[in-house]
Amino acid sequence: MVTQLAPGGLAHEARATAMVFRREMIRFRHDKARALAMLLQPLLFLFVMGTGLSSVVASPGGLDFRTFLFPGVLAMSVLFSAAFAGISLVWDREFGFLREMLVAPVSKASIILGKCLGGAATATAQSIVLLILAGVVGVPYHPWLLFKLLVLLFIGAFMLTAMGVLLSARIKQIQAAMPMSQLIIMPMMFLSGALFPMANLPSWLEVLTKLNPLTYIVQPMRAEIFDHMGVPAAARAAFDPSITWFDWQVPTELQIAVALGFTGVVVAAAVALFSRTD
Amino acid sequence: MSDNKAVRVRGLTKSYGEVEAVRGIDLDVDEGEMFGFLGPNGAGKTTTIKILCTLADATSGSATVAGRDVHTERAEVRRRIGLVFQEPTLDNYLSAEQNLRFHGELYGMPRQLLRERMAEVLEMVGLAERRKDQVMTFSGGMKRRLEIGRGLLHAPRVLFLDEPTIGLDPQTRASIWEYIATLRKTQDITIFVTTHYMEEAEHCDRIAIMNSGEIVVTDTPEALKRSVGADRVQIRTDDDPLAIERLRERFEIEAAVHDGMVTFAVPGGAEFVPRLFARLGLGIDTVTVTRPSLDDVFMAYTGRTIADTEQGDGHRAVFLAMAGRR
Numbered sequence: 001m002v003t004q005l006a007p008g009g010l011a012h013e014a015r016a017t018a019m020v021f022r023r024e025m026i027r028f029r030h031d032k033a034r035a036l037a038m039l040l041q042p043l044l045f046l047f048v049m050g051t052g053l054s055s056v057v058a059s060p061g062g063l064d065f066r067t068f069l070f071p072g073v074l075a076m077s078v079l080f081s082a083a084f085a086g087i088s089l090v091w092d093r094e095f096g097f098l099r100e101m102l103v104a105p106v107s108k109a110s111i112i113l114g115k116c117l118g119g120a121a122t123a124t125a126q127s128i129v130l131l132i133l134a135g136v137v138g139v140p141y142h143p144w145l146l147f148k149l150l151v152l153l154f155i156g157a158f159m160l161t162a163m164g165v166l167l168s169a170r171i172k173q174i175q176a177a178m179p180m181s182q183l184i185i186m187p188m189m190f191l192s193g194a195l196f197p198m199a200n201l202p203s204w205l206e207v208l209t210k211l212n213p214l215t216y217i218v219q220p221m222r223a224e225i226f227d228h229m230g231v232p233a234a235a236r237a238a239f240d241p242s243i244t245w246f247d248w249q250v251p252t253e254l255q256i257a258v259a260l261g262f263t264g265v266v267v268a269a270a271v272a273l274f275s276r277t278d
Numbered sequence: 279m280s281d282n283k284a285v286r287v288r289g290l291t292k293s294y295g296e297v298e299a300v301r302g303i304d305l306d307v308d309e310g311e312m313f314g315f316l317g318p319n320g321a322g323k324t325t326t327i328k329i330l331c332t333l334a335d336a337t338s339g340s341a342t343v344a345g346r347d348v349h350t351e352r353a354e355v356r357r358r359i360g361l362v363f364q365e366p367t368l369d370n371y372l373s374a375e376q377n378l379r380f381h382g383e384l385y386g387m388p389r390q391l392l393r394e395r396m397a398e399v400l401e402m403v404g405l406a407e408r409r410k411d412q413v414m415t416f417s418g419g420m421k422r423r424l425e426i427g428r429g430l431l432h433a434p435r436v437l438f439l440d441e442p443t444i445g446l447d448p449q450t451r452a453s454i455w456e457y458i459a460t461l462r463k464t465q466d467i468t469i470f471v472t473t474h475y476m477e478e479a480e481h482c483d484r485i486a487i488m489n490s491g492e493i494v495v496t497d498t499p500e501a502l503k504r505s506v507g508a509d510r511v512q513i514r515t516d517d518d519p520l521a522i523e524r525l526r527e528r529f530e531i532e533a534a535v536h537d538g539m540v541t542f543a544v545p546g547g548a549e550f551v552p553r554l555f556a557r558l559g560l561g562i563d564t565v566t567v568t569r570p571s572l573d574d575v576f577m578a579y580t581g582r583t584i585a586d587t588e589q590g591d592g593h594r595a596v597f598l599a600m601a602g603r604r
Contacts (some may be wrong), residue, residue, distance in 0.1 A: 012386035019383035027371050096367035103333065104384035105356035111384075277335050 015104040017114040024085065024118025028125075029162040033124050035081070042077040042130060045195070046070065046137065063235040066137040071221035072194025074149065075156055077190055078123040082157040085119025086148050086164015090177040093168070106217065108274040112165055112267060121163030129162050130270045138229075145228045149221055155256065156217035160185075166266050171274035190219045199241045210243060216259040219243050220252050282469035283342070284309045284436050285330060290339035292325050299325040301491035307484075309435075312469045314482030314499075318580055322491040323472055324440075331361055331438060331471075342437035357385060360429030360521060370414035370552035374405050374424055377413060378431055384433040395431050402428035402464075403457070415595055419450035423457065430465065436456065437461075439471040441477065476572040485572075489580045502575045509547025510568040512539040512553070516561040528557055539566075550572060 028035065051065075057065045077274040092098040101111050131149065136140055164181060171177050189195070191205070192214040201209065207213050222240050231240070243250045250258075285307035292300040300322040307313045317323045328334040330343055332352045341348045344358035368377050375396065382392040400406040403423040413421060422442065429437055442458070443451040455478060457501040462469065471482065479485055479499065486496040495502065521540050525531045533542035544550045547567035555562060 016384045017387065019380055023369065023372065023376075024382060026376060027369075030371050052349040095370065096363070096365050097369045099363060100367040100369075100381065101384065103331065103356060103361055104381075105386070106384055277333060 013110040016110040017179045020114025021118045028122040042073045043166045046073040046271050064138045068239045070137050075194050075218045077127045078153050078157040081187050082119050082123035082160035083164045086161040087168050087177050089168035094174050108270045116161045120158035123157035148224050152221050162266040166270040188214045194218050197239045213262040216255045220255050283310050293337045299334050303493045304335045311483045313481045314485040315472045317488035321488045350482050358435045360434035360437040362429045362439045368413045373410050377410040381428050399427040436517045438466045481574050487579045494579045503570045506570045506574050506578045508543040508545045511547045512541045512566045514539050514563040
């Protein structure tokens with residue numbers, strides 16, 4: 001692998017990144033139908049499943065089950081569209097445009113960075129529609145809280161886009177792209193604590209949840225919301241047992257660092273795979 | 279390192295495992311030349327182009343493009359070449375202008391220059407009116423023109439056109455070549471082109487034919503056709519039997535009447551015609567000189583017709599018909 005900076009140096013690399021980002025935005029604008037369709041699923045989970053389950057889930061401290069579900073559903077909303085943005089490189093390959101990007105005199109890192117930023121931004125933008133509904137499920141509209149949630153969502157979306165990009169380095173057929181991404185998205189969603197509390201899980205499930213990078217996005221989001229609402233201790237113990245490693249409470253900052261670190265590894269792997277020549 | 283070769287290849291090889299796709303080729307393309315690169319599928323053409331465009335690494339040997347080493351100066355080479363692939367590489371969701379802008383930004387063109395070049399190129403490929411339209415609304419020919427225009431946007435020294443007219447109707451093919459011809463006059467550029475259409479290879483200054491990983495011959499289309507053999511000359515005269523007799527006596531040429539005309543084969547037919555008029559001593563009404571086509575050349579050097587190479591081995595009939603004609 002020969003890594004070379006573009007002849008124009010960093011400024012040129014930044015322009016390439018910005019342009020790849022801009023393309024994602026342009027395509028997003030042309031694809032409102034997909035954005036809307038992708039919002040439907042989290043809405044179903046939040047209002048249909050959430051409302052339905054509220055009646056059977058014992059709720060210590062009178063916490064609305066949907067309040068618990070809210071950060072999980074937010075994460076879900078970026079999960080799908082971000083992973084799809086990343087995996088769309090398979091379509092770019094099929095329709096030839098990937099080649100146009102890969103033969104340009106810029107580093108693969110700049111292109112992949114642009115793609116991930118674009119995917120993360122569009123996915124986060126979609127989740128804003130859900131954020132607007134926060135009040136309906138009892139989450140306060142506090143600017144600082146909303147900002148922190150958006151930042152976490154952006155990190156999660158970036159991570160998922162990068163995973164999609166990494167996947168598309170290996171998957172060459174469009175037919176395989178969607179099933180493969182589902183194969184990764186679904187377990188990530190179910191094992192992240194997004195849809196059910198992590199308290200009292202059987203140990204095998206607990207281990208898998210802690211290995212799931214998405215857990216380290218969902219958990220901090222829920223902690224932020226619960227902190228802000230001053231959720232009583234009993235409800236907290238049932239709905240938001242913080243992540244522990246061998247009985248050690250992982251601080252929120254470290255949780256976010258885990259998510260960022262994982263994202264970095266995925267991006268590096270994707271850059272390495274795309275930089276290979278025959 | 280500077281010499282006036284646009285492409286310079288020495289002892290280039292490329293192996294994929296056991297398979298030797300390219301077996302030690304040498305190649306020189308002069309600046310400003312239009313160079314045709316022909317060969318059957320699987321001859322190693324595509325592999326060679328990929329190496330020249332820095333998309334693949336050679337197993338051994340060296341290559342420079344626009345004076346830069348394709349292995350050690352990748353980005354420098356990329357900046358100096360324009361690429362138009364046989365399969366489309368446009369984003370159908372972007373407009374013509376956005377596709378060009380994307381290219382210019384990734385090539386790091388200064389913004390002011392990019393604006394100017396975009397306008398210039400769109401004008402040149404006749405898409406200025408449609409610049410705001412999404413590419414998905416374009417016809418095949420328009421897309422091809424846009425791709426060629428995009429390949430030229432960053433003012434490359436060498437333009438690689440891989441099958442620029444594949445899949446287009448004859449009329450569009452003709453207009454693309456017309457466009458390439460204009461390009462050669464207006465731009466100071468070397469063009470390296472592969473094509474399956476032999477009549478299109480006629481446009482090239484020189485042609486290299488590759489077969490089984492080796493370059494079997496490199497020359498001008500004219501010289502190649504000469505090398506294959508004699509031209510066919512047909513004349514209509516006042517007295518055919520006498521013409522045949524005199525051809526035998528005065529030129530030592532065996533002729534016969536075919537299709538109502540005196541027909542014979544002679545090397546350099548066009549040069550022969552004036553001598554024929556001077557020394558035959560008979561009234562000649564019409565003369566036709568048929569040169570060997572590049573199809574004949576291709577078959578002579580590769581043992582296959584270009585049609586065979588495209589359609590596999592099922593088309594022996596074409597081959598036999600060609601062989602019978604010569």
